[in-house]
Amino acid sequence: MQKNSKIYVAGHKGMVGSAIVRELKRQGYTNIIGKTHSELDLTRQADVEDFFEKGKPEYVFLAAAMVGGIGANIKQPAEFLMKNLQMQCNVLDSAFRSNVKKLMFLGSSCIYPCKAEQPIKESSLLTGPLEPTNEGYAIAKIAGLRQCEFYMREYGAQFISVMPCNLYGYNDNFSVTRSHIIPAMIRKFHSAKVNGFDTVEVWGTGNVLRELLFVDDMAQACVFVMDNYSGEEFLNIGYGEDFTVAQIAEMIKNVVGYKGNIVFAPDKPEGMYRKIVDSAKINSLGWKPSTKIEKGFELTYKWFLENIPDKDDVYR
Numbered sequence: 450m451q452k453n454s455k456i457y458v459a460g461h462k463g464m465v466g467s468a469i470v471r472e473l474k475r476q477g478y479t480n481i482i483g484k485t486h487s488e489l490d491l492t493r494q495a496d497v498e499d500f501f502e503k504g505k506p507e508y509v510f511l512a513a514a515m516v517g518g519i520g521a522n523i524k525q526p527a528e529f530l531m532k533n534l535q536m537q538c539n540v541l542d543s544a545f546r547s548n549v550k551k552l553m554f555l556g557s558s559c560i561y562p563c564k565a566e567q568p569i570k571e572s573s574l575l576t577g578p579l580e581p582t583n584e585g586y587a588i589a590k591i592a593g594l595r596q597c598e599f600y601m602r603e604y605g606a607q608f609i610s611v612m613p614c615n616l617y618g619y620n621d622n623f624s625v626t627r628s629h630i631i632p633a634m635i636r637k638f639h640s641a642k643v644n645g646f647d648t649v650e651v652w653g654t655g656n657v658l659r660e661l662l663f664v665d666d667m668a669q670a671c672v673f674v675m676d677n678y679s680g681e682e683f684l685n686i687g688y689g690e691d692f693t694v695a696q697i698a699e700m701i702k703n704v705v706g707y708k709g710n711i712v713f714a715p716d717k718p719e720g721m722y723r724k725i726v727d728s729a730k731i732n733s734l735g736w737k738p739s740t741k742i743e744k745g746f747e748l749t750y751k752w753f754l755e756n757i758p759d760k761d762d763v764y765r
């Protein structure tokens with residue numbers, strides 16, 4: 450990418466998209482474009498085609514998607530499947546037809562088979578049954594990864610993909626119904642602290658393991674990969690170490706400064722037992738994360754305090 454290349458970040462108001470924009474700006478890119486969901490609904494094919502024909506972006510980061518936590522995924526599998534498929538098909542095909550120079554698609558480590566060998570190598574995709582709690586989302590994302598590979602193979606399009614582990618950080622979704630593990634925990638511990646609750650309930654047994662990457666590190670990786678990689682195979686992007694949910698809860702509790710007790714709810718869903726990705730490939734290209742997990746939690750909690758208006762609401 451040249452510093453004045455026209456770069457479209459789809460989903461630029463989301464957690465990952467906004468981090469990519471920050472990183473591009475930090476590196477001196479000057480011609481970054483974005484459209485909010487209400488300005489351009491990416492599920493509408495004609496509108497997306499029109500946007501690409503007229504706007505002619507040269508590079509695209511596809512960071513728009515319907516994303517949600519385990520509860521939302523269980524409740525709305527049809528929507529997760531349909532909306533993500535629609536967005537991907539529209540953006541990828543319009544990008545191809547308008548001769549975009551290079552596009553990056555984002556997968557997610559939760560779409561690997563639930564019994565994949567750990568750390569999960571890129572080659573594990575589609576080698577076994579998926580985690581049932583997010584199958585709709587996973588099938589859409591797998592289709593997107595394959596679509597990029599096939600467009601490259603059949604048409605020579607420079608469509609590459611990355612497969613990040615769980616992410617957290619600035620602009621994360623702190624909504625009560627749609628949040629992932631870190632924002633949900635920050636909200637719960639903060640609510641318990643300010644409302645004086647004795648306990649905080651954490652879903653599951655606390656024993657499952659999660660790998661978590663600070664979103665600014667992820668954005669750095671995305672720009673790095675866009676500049677340094679053109680392979681057909683997608684690349685894992687991970688932190689390189691995982692922690693039990695119990696350890697994560699303890700860290701968040703400390704960052705928030707909550708003094709009560711953590712109670713696990715083993716009857717509530719907790720997803721795959723472990724999903725740490727093997728990041729050897731991207732590491733060998735020269736990228737490594739730079740934000741330690743505790744620091745990342747501190748920065749995220751500070752952002753939460755400064756930016757979430759209903760942060761003190763009761764949330765249990």
Ligand SMILES: NC(=O)c1ccc[n+]([C@@H]2O[C@H](COP(=O)([O-])OP(=O)(O)OC[C@H]3O[C@@H](n4cnc5c(N)ncnc54)[C@H](OP(=O)(O)O)[C@@H]3O)[C@@H](O)[C@H]2O)c1
Nearest residue numbers: 460462463464465486490491492513514516555557615616
């Ligand atoms: N968060 C994670 O832990 C994680 C992990 C691995 C991979 N990823 C991947 O990273 C990407 C971005 O995730 P994120 O966490 O940044 O999600 P996010 O914060 O929810 O951002 C997604 C963005 O996409 C927009 N969007 C959704 N539907 C749209 C539509 N129909 N038309 C136009 N824009 C639409 C959203 O706008 P509205 O909010 O207005 O709908 C939002 O700005 C996704 O592909 C996801 O799979 C995320």
